[in-house]
Every structure is written in structure tokens, then in C-alpha cells.
Amino acid sequence: MMPFKPVLLWTDLLIFLLFAGVAAFALYVRRHEHLAASWRRVVRDPAGMAALVVLVAYVAIGLMDSVHFRLPLANHGGETGRYYSAEVLSLLDVVASPLREHVEKTYSAPFATHLYAKEAIVLPDGRRIRGYPRLKYGGAQLAHPERERGPDILYTALAAAGKAALLWALLGYGLVQWLARRQRRSAAAVWAAMWRGGGEIPWRSLLATLGAILLLVFLAIGLGPKYHVLGTDKVGQDVFYQALKSIRTGLVIGTLTTLVMLPFALLLGIMAGYLRGWADDVIQYIYTTLNSIPSVLLIAAAVLIMQVYIESNPDLFDTVAARADIRLLFLCIILGVTSWTGLCRLLRGEALKLRELDYVQAAQAFGVGHWRIISRHILPNVMHIVLISVVMDFSGLVLAEAVLSYVGVGVDPSTQSWGNMINSARLEMAREPMVWWSLLAAFVFMFGLVLAANVFADVVRDAFDPHAEARRIPSAVLSRLFGRRPDGESHG
Amino acid sequence: MADGGHLLQVERLRTWLASGDAVVRAVDGVSFSLEQNQTFALLGESGCGKSMTALSLMRLLPENGRIVSGSVRLHGQDLTALPEVAMRGVRGRQIGMIFQEPMLSLNPVMPVGEQIAEVLHRHGPVEGRRAVRGRVAELLRAVGIPDAAHRFDAYPFQLSGGMKQRVMIAMSLAGKPDLLIADEPTTALDVTIQAQVLQLMRDLQAASGMSILLITHDLGVVAEMAHRVAVMYAGEIVELADRERFFGAPFHPYSRKLFAALPGWGKRTQKLEVIGGSVPSLTGTFRGCRFAPRCDLVWGLCHEAVPPWREVSPGQWARCHLTEGRRAAPAVAPAGLREAAPVPVAAAGEALLRVEDLRVHFPVHKGVFKRVAALVKAVDGVSLSIQRGRTLALVGESGCGKTTVAKGILQLIRPSGGRVYFAGTELTTLKRSTLRRRRGEFQFIFQDPYASLNPRMPIADIIEEGMVALGVGASKEERHRRIDDILAQVGLSAEARQRYPHEFSGGQRQRVAIARALAVGPKLIICDEPTSALDVSVQAQILNLLKRLQDELGLTYLFITHNLSVVEYLAHDVAVMYLGRIVEQGSAPEVLGRPAHPYTRALLSAVPVIERAAGRPVMRLQGDPPSPLAPPPGCHFHPRCPEALPICSGTEPPLVQISPTHGTRCHLHGPGIS
16 A cells, blocks of 8 residues: 555646656757757856756756645544545655744744734733744744844854755765766866866856755755744745745746647647648738737636636545646646747748748659648748747746736635735735735745746757857957957957 | 059958857968059959958958958058057048948948938038038949939839949948959849949949959959959969969969869860869868869979969969979860760650740739739740750849749749640649659759758758659668669769758759759759859859769750850750740750840840950840839830830730741841841
């Protein structure tokens, strides 16, 4: 008998499928030189690689949060069989169980030891006073929080930093040894090259970003169980935990929406451009019409219909998580259905151009069929546009989720998401004294993801855009190549 | 060569470009000087550093380029040492420049007059709107733009290519420069327009006394324009001489190869001379002569020492180890005569392809309901026929409908009218599926080998695609065997199979395109300007290959081109097209030797030639070809025809047979007149 019951939510399934798809694509790229060459340009870019490390950290948390299961309930009084808790947990919940379980009464500020609001406290001697009660978990280990809190935070943080530095040094050492063996050079030479920032892969920026992330992880591990590092919300839940849980929602929206949108955009866009004639007219009218309906209106209508459907069929979903999940999935689908028009338009234009190219005409002169021409000649030659627009759209979709949830047509209120956090912060900002940490936490986490995604998207676009052929060459490379910078040269 | 009196003196100029992690020595020690009122031609194939030299003079190098050493003295002042601010005064004011693509060098959202006025404001002391307009009109008149006063407010899209190039010239003349750099000024233009622009440049030079640095790959243009000629190869000048001496007795083996590679009437029975190999990579240094690996006359010293720059005869300098004695005795025999393949005699009724009254009209839609508002008559009643094993050249300027004829014949565009008989079958009424099965018998070779191969497919897949579609070769193994055979036939090794198009040069890509067409066993191949994107020496290779394939496989070609020397070399029959109609048609000696239609005569006389035959009538066409949207009534050519009769503007001329094989559509040969 298994000690737990695995639960496969719809979005989990799709996320793992997507992950497998990305892995398969990576294998395909390795075998195709013209694709590999472009990706090599991405790999060589220091900013791009730093952004990629940050993205990988986010994705790792998101994937951990996508492994769901239900724990068994303890058997009471000789019941036979196993009963599972109605609460669906994820791997992340288990790893971060101190965060999940340390629920206070209500608001508390980051690193606080007392509640944020005054309450009536019963003293041991029976007197009643109004004051700030101690928190149940935040800084509970301290006898004299006023004196001990500062040093305790400092020592814990230093210890965490020490551990992070140790692990980082170990990883760095392993990397240098591995590279030295692979390149058949001395470890010292490899280290020197890495430190100067030369070489094919920007190891220096990779290691630096990794170091920063390790530091953050160890700080969280060290301080998380002792304090509420980002405070608690109205019902006393740890805000840091909420922000972590929101990562999966953001990633799901950013990636699955694309998955929904791609078939529409690819099929319709290429068909319109390649076939021309009435097919083109029909498709153009469809997306022009769709584009002229305000998308928030469309999304709101669809979400409301969905909500009614879920509520009138409660027996379809056995847990709250499954309900929230289906709503998340439908939000992705609706966002996808309303957002394919931009890419479709781009692809139509590109297909219009490609169909007049000589190699397509040559294929037609051989009597090659339309589908074969589309799949062998048109599709591979528009893939760079698809890739660029998918990566660029990702951050926009993450932000869109926040906006939609704020408006109230986003994810289920029980789903942790940055949008929901911001939505609740709307009231908190109006309180006196102000509760600012929910908003800040959502902002910082979202900012990290979106910034990394944007930087990465820029690098991908530069690498794949055929118009960026005359690439800017860094002046450092120029001066290295030419030895010196001649006088009187103003450009460069 | 040092002397104070030169207008421009370039000494040991080196310009390097960063490319990835390597340095390309694009210009590697170029020295020359230019006198007042002189035209100096820099001649060479693509990638030899001509344009980089010009950009270095203007200090307009791309960001990854640097002048690493050398000097450029204009009136004795070293331009490489000037600060950028002072350089801006030099550009336009002292050195003007015109570029290859007039379509890309004008701002499309600004009236041309204002673009010229901008230059005037920058450099001239012209004050007041009226004065500026007057000066612009004067400039436009000087470059031969009719109705100059009203062209001030015209936008570039309202002007034809030739007109735009004239505007560009007017713009570069606005600052009254002492030196005009013309980088392939006529390469993008048609021959008749090219002749106009070249004449204009000569006239302007005579009037203003400016010097011209002409950059070109066309020996004919050099012969018509230049006083002195420098030949560039792999970043350096290999020969420098006066025009007479250069065209009389080119010294350097590379120069001589360039001449030998030119196709023409006299070489019909021979293979064209080709230059083996390719231009060496310019990323390294050279131990010996850069041309040594491709040179027929190479000897020991060529590989060991860099040849000195020496005066080989008075007024002729070259960078070559060859002495007079060695030069006289060629190391290899000259290219042999072509296998004596007699021109197959045209027998009546043996036509492989017969086109009757082919019409291709494109509707112009307007309004919400896409009503047909007008018809572009791209092809308007073309009839022609080709006998088995012969080559018909279809000649005409761009936009006259040559390519549309080809696509109409191949049924890539369904014709609006007329019939196409291929080996007795009428193609225009065939069903899609029947037509598809027969597509292997007629194939197409495109103009641009860079656009005709899918960059995402390896060569084997590209060639195999047509075979699979047409069911050539029963199994994969059989197809692959055939691909290997055909690659060998077009002169590519079997290793090419797994490589991608970007790994090949232009000439090699064109060979792949030919192999792709051959793989399905065609009888007729339509070649649409297959060599116009290639250098002369590579063009020679492709022409040789096409001729050899015709001899070996008995192929029939419909050869579409605007290059008359290629026609002279390759064609058995010629058809001349003007604005959707064929104006003259006949065997090659008849049409090229005794042209009947004024347009054919104008076309022939517009081609720049190396030896100007005495008494060759010079006939310059005025104006541009009209738009096929609104062709002139009667004979389409009459508005530009110097010999037009009153009847020409009213009645379309009928076909007049001058001989059984030679016909023309011109009233001059009509029964009542001749």
C-alpha cells in the first residue's frame, strides 16, 4: 500500500507534457546544425545565461509544486481501509511545511515577534491589558524578543550565508575540475580563464547568479521556520509561502496559454498566408472581429460561464484543488483563445512572403502537395518567429494574470496567485497603519520572474532574428581583435 | 606614384573587419591615385574589397570595421586623421557618393526635392526657399529629369528606378564635389537605362571637371567609362593601367581570366574559360601570391614570395612574378573546343514546346467587395515555339513579363488565355492531378540561388523532394544513388549531400538547383536569369555546365535573360519581349546580326561593349518603359521609338515575316512601307 495517493491535476499533466516537449525539442535542436547555431549564440550571452539560471530556479519551484498527492488520514477506532485527506498537497508543501503550518492569528510584519494589531491579553496573574500579543510561531524561541531578536536574525543569516558559500565553493570546485578534465588543461588555467570571463560559455555570470540564488535559498531555509520573513496576511498565513505557491500559477498561465494559442496561430496564420483567396478572407475576418471585442470582456464572460458550470456540477470534482485547477486551466484556454490573433497576423505576413520565394515555387513546379509544402518549407522557416513571440509573450501573460485576478475574473480565490495577493492588498493598503508586505512580496517575486523572462527573450530574439545579422560586436572584442583603437575614429 | 598634384592619393590603405572571432583583411594595402577630371575604375568580383575601399575613403565603415593603417589624401589632406566633425564637411562637399540600389538610398517618406535641398542647406550658402527650389530644379535638369521644376514635390515611389538613380546623382552633385564615388551605379538598372545613366555621368564630368571613382564588376562599363583601371583581387590591387593598355594587353593572369570568362558570339563553339577554386579567405596572412592557387601560369616562386608591385610596361603596373617569357608560354593548353556538337537543324513540326497567344492578366481589386478595377496585362499574346535540343533565349528588360511567361508555361500561374502545347499535350486545360504527374518533364531554374534553396533542408532532401513528389526512383536507396550520380554530373562531390545550403557559394548553390531540376529527368528546362546573380567567372562555369548538359542529355532550354552576351554565347533562337509582347523573333544570327525592330536595335546598342566596333550605330532610348497597367495604344514601343510613324500610335503592328525563321511586329516592315 502506498503511503499516499498521487493526484494528477489537469494542469500538472500538461506541465509535464510541456516539459517533455521542451526536452524533445532540445534533442531535435542538437541534431540540426542551423538551429543549434542560433542556440549557441544564446548560450554565449552572459545576461541571457544569468536570466536562464533565475528562470530555472523558478521552474524548479513550479515543478515541485506540480507533484500533487493526498496523505492518508490516521485510522480512528478500528476502521478498516484507508481514507485520504481531502487536502491535496504538493511536494513544495511538504518541503515548506513549517511555512505552511505556522499560521498566526492575523497580520504580522516581516520578522515580527508580535501581532500587528492590539488585542486584549490575559496576563498570567489574571490581569487584562490591551497590547500586542506574542506570535505563536514568529520568534517563539526567544525569551526576550526585544533584546534577542536582532542578534538572532544576524547569527541565523550568517550561518545560512556560510552554508551557501560552502556549497557554492564546492559546486564551483567541481565545475572547474570537470572542465579541466574535459578541456585537458590545468585547473588553475581553467579557473583563470573563468575569472577573466573568457571562453565559450559565460561560466562567471552563471556562477555568480547561482551564488545569489543559493544564498537566498539558504536564508529562506534558515530564517523561514523561525520567523515570518515576509510577514503574515489577514488570516495569519505566511506571505512568503503564498508568494512561493504563486510561482506555479504564474508559470502555468505563462506557458499553457501559449500551448493553447499556438495551434490556432500556426494553423490559421500559415493557411491564410499560404492559401490566400477565400481562406485568407475568412481567417482575416475572424481575427479582426475577435480583436475588436475588448478581451477583458470576453474573458470575464467566459470565466463567469465557467464558474456557473462548476458550481452547478459539484460532483465532477472530488477536491477543492481539482475545482480550482479546472478553473485555472480554463483561464489559460480563454486567454489563449483571445490572444492568438497577434501571432497569427505575424505568421500570415511571413507566409505571404515565403510562398512567393523561389524554393516554394520550385516545390510547386515539382507538383509537391500543399500540406507537404506547408510542413517542410513554410513551417520550419517561421519557427524563429514563433519562438521569439512565445518567449516574449510569457512575461506579458504572467502580468495579465495579475491584472485579471485583481479585476476579479482571474484564477479561483482559493488558488494562490500574485494577482490574488495584490487584490487583497488593495484593502490592506487602505488600513492605518498600512500593511505593505503582501504587495511587496507579490511585486518582488513577479518582478524577478518577468525581468528574467524579458532578458532571456531579448537574447533569444537577437539570436534568432535574421534581420539582426549585422550584430553589434562588443567594443572589447573589437579592441582585442584590432589590438588598438586608431586615433580619429569616432564610431564604435 | 607619389606626387603633389593628385586630387586623391590612397596609400597602403588597410581596412579590417571583425567577423566573429576573426579579422577579415578586407582591404589589405591598397594604393592608387586619381587625377582631376579622370574616371578611375576599381574592377573586381564580389568580395574582393572594392566597396570596402570606397567606404574607407568616406570613413563610412560598418561598426565592426577599422582603418588600421595607411592614408587617404584628398587635396593633400589626410582624411584618416580628420576628426569626425571635419569629416562630415568632406562628405557630400568634397566627395559625393552614389550607391547600387537607388530604391534603398532615398527616404521614401520625403519628397525628392527636399532631400536634395537638405544637402544644399548642409553645404551651400543658398538662402531662401525660392533660391533653394531654383537650385534643386537646376540640379534635376542637369541630371536629365524632364519637367524638373515640378519634380520637387515628387516622392521616390512616383519615380522609376532610373529616375531615382538620377535623383541620387543630383543629390551627390548638390555639394559640388571634386570626387564622385559611384559604387556599382547601374548594376540594378536595365541596359537601356544603364546606357542613359552612364551617358549622363560622362556629360556631367565633361561639364564640371569632377573625378569619378567607379566601382564595378562589369568590364563593358569599365571600357565605356574609365580612363584608368585597377583590378582588385582578395583585398589588393593586382593590376593598374590606362584603359587602352589594359584592354589591349591585360598583364595579370587574373585580369586575363576575367576577359576569357566573358561569354560572347565569338566563343560559341568553345568552352568558356573558368577560374578554378574560389577567392581565398582573407582572415590570414599570405606567404605567396594570393592568386597562385587558381592561376594556370603558376610557378615555384609564386608560392614562396609575395610578388612585387612593378611596372611591367610603361603605364602598366602589376603584382605578379611572371616575366614576359613565362607569360608567353602558357603552362596549360587553352580550353579545348567544345565537343563538336552541330547545332541541330530545326525541322518543322518537331517543336517540343509551342505556345500560342499566351495571355496572363492579373486583376487589380478595389473596394470592399474586391471588384476587379483593372487588369495588369503582364503577358499579352505571346507565341513562341522551341525545337527539341535547342535553346530559345527570351530577352527583355525587367518588368516586361519574361518570368510571367515562364510561370504561365509551367502552369505555376494559370494563364488567362492562349494555349501551351508540350510534346503535343495541351497543358492549360489539364486537370491538376494529370498535370502533376507530368511536371517532371518541364523544370525551372531560378535566378537567385540564395532564395531558391530552402535554408532549413540539407542538399539531399532538397534534391529528393521533387523525386518523391513525382515518384522518380522506386526505393530510398535507388533515389540516393541517383542523387549521387546527378551531383557528380553537375560537378559537386557526394559529401555535399548532408550539408546545408548556407555552406555553399553562389555558384555551387546554382549547381544544386540545376541538380534538383535534373533529378526528375526533364526534357525542357526554363532558366530564369540563372547567372545574373553570379560573378563573371562563376557565370562561365554555370554556362559551361548548361551547355554540356544540353549536349549530353539533349535538353531543351528556354533561357530568360537580359544579358545579351549570354544570349550570343548560348542561344540558337532569340525572342525579344517588350511590355508583355514579343516584338521580334528569329534565329540568333538573324536577330542579333540584322535586328529588324527598333527596340532590338536599341537594346543591342545599349549594351556596354569592350571593343567598340567602328560604325556601330549608337541608339539611345529616351524615357522609361511604361507601366503594364496602362500600356500605350497601338505599338507599345511607340512613345520611346525614334522612328515612330503616325500609324504606330493607333494600330497594333501585325507579325511580319522577314525570312522563314525571322519575324517582327513593327510597322516599319509593314507591307505598305518597306
